[in-house]
Amino acid sequence: xxxxxxxxxxxxxxxxxxxxxxxxxxxxxxxxxxxxxxxxxxxxxxxxxxxxxxxxxxxxxxxxxxxxxxxxxxxxxxxxxxxxxxxxxxxxxxxxxxxxxxxxxxxxxxxxxxxxxxxxxxxxxxxxxxxxxxxxxxx
Amino acid sequence: xxxxxxxxxxxxxxxxxxxxxxxxxxxxxxxxxxxxxxxxxxxxxxxxxxxxxxxxxxxxxxxxxxxxxxxxxxxxxxxxxxxxxxxxxxxxxxxxxxxxxxxxxxxxxxxx
Numbered sequence: 097x098x099x100x101x102x103x104x105x106x107x108x109x110x111x112x113x114x115x116x117x118x119x120x121x122x123x124x125x126x127x128x129x130x131x132x133x134x135x136x137x138x139x140x141x142x143x144x145x146x147x148x149x150x151x152x153x154x155x156x157x158x159x160x161x162x163x164x165x166x167x168x169x170x171x172x173x174x175x176x177x178x179x180x181x182x183x184x185x186x187x188x189x190x191x192x193x194x195x196x197x198x199x200x201x202x203x204x205x206x207x208x209x210x211x212x213x214x215x216x217x218x219x220x221x222x223x224x225x226x227x228x229x230x231x232x233x234x235x
Numbered sequence: 236x237x238x239x240x241x242x243x244x245x246x247x248x249x250x251x252x253x254x255x256x257x258x259x260x261x262x263x264x265x266x267x268x269x270x271x272x273x274x275x276x277x278x279x280x281x282x283x284x285x286x287x288x289x290x291x292x293x294x295x296x297x298x299x300x301x302x303x304x305x306x307x308x309x310x311x312x313x314x315x316x317x318x319x320x321x322x323x324x325x326x327x328x329x330x331x332x333x334x335x336x337x338x339x340x341x342x343x344x345x346x347x
Contacts, residue, residue: 113253113256130252134287137289137291186324189300191297
């Protein structure tokens with residue numbers, strides 16, 4: 097399982113996505129790719145902002161495995177972890193609180209480690225996507 | 236005569252969610268500059284070809300909503316998934332926000 101550590105800044109997140117994860121995500125069905133990309137960005141941003149408190153010198157460690165069935169991604173930060181709360185819709189003017197909700201909306205069930213500073217999701221390969229991805233299946 | 240004072244942030248060329256994640260700095264910078272200048276304005280955000288936005292973008296938009304000098308926010312060229320997020324997170328029914336969908340000609344049926 098490939099593992100990479102990056103610093104906690106947006107440029108490092110962007111570079112990691114381009115150099116490592118986007119080529120992996122490109123192996124998923126085409127219409128699934130933007131949603132998978134968003135899911136990984138949400139995990140990384142959660143680690144950068146809430147886990148490492150936007151301190152760029154702190155590291156985010158990412159592991160992933162692509163199988164014929166799914167892409168499994170784990171993201172770990174240097175934070176103290178947090179209680180596994182069920183995300184609720186934040187007030188419209190709130191700056192934070194939409195990342196985990198977005199993962200939940202996409203149908204991914206994030207799994208946390210005991211310490212609460214690592215999140216893992218499994219993105220199954222799907223073929224029954226609508227025009228704009230899975231989000232418009234019920235429309 | 237009323238002259239509209241508008242500030243434009245156009246996400247042209249940011250096609251993938253990763254591009255858009257990095258380009259969110261454009262919006263952050265614009266919101267901060269407008270706050271520092273204390274200039275009353277309408278903020279126009281043009282999504283251009285963007286199809287999905289990460290939550291960090293919606294957080295920046297929420298900050299713009301809280302900014303008293305930004306009197307109105309116009310969201311332009313809104314495509315399907317972006318529109319769903321706008322409604323999901325409550326921006327669509329906020330009094331300061333106006334949404335302009337992008338109509339795709341390929342969705343139109345030619346009847347004659």
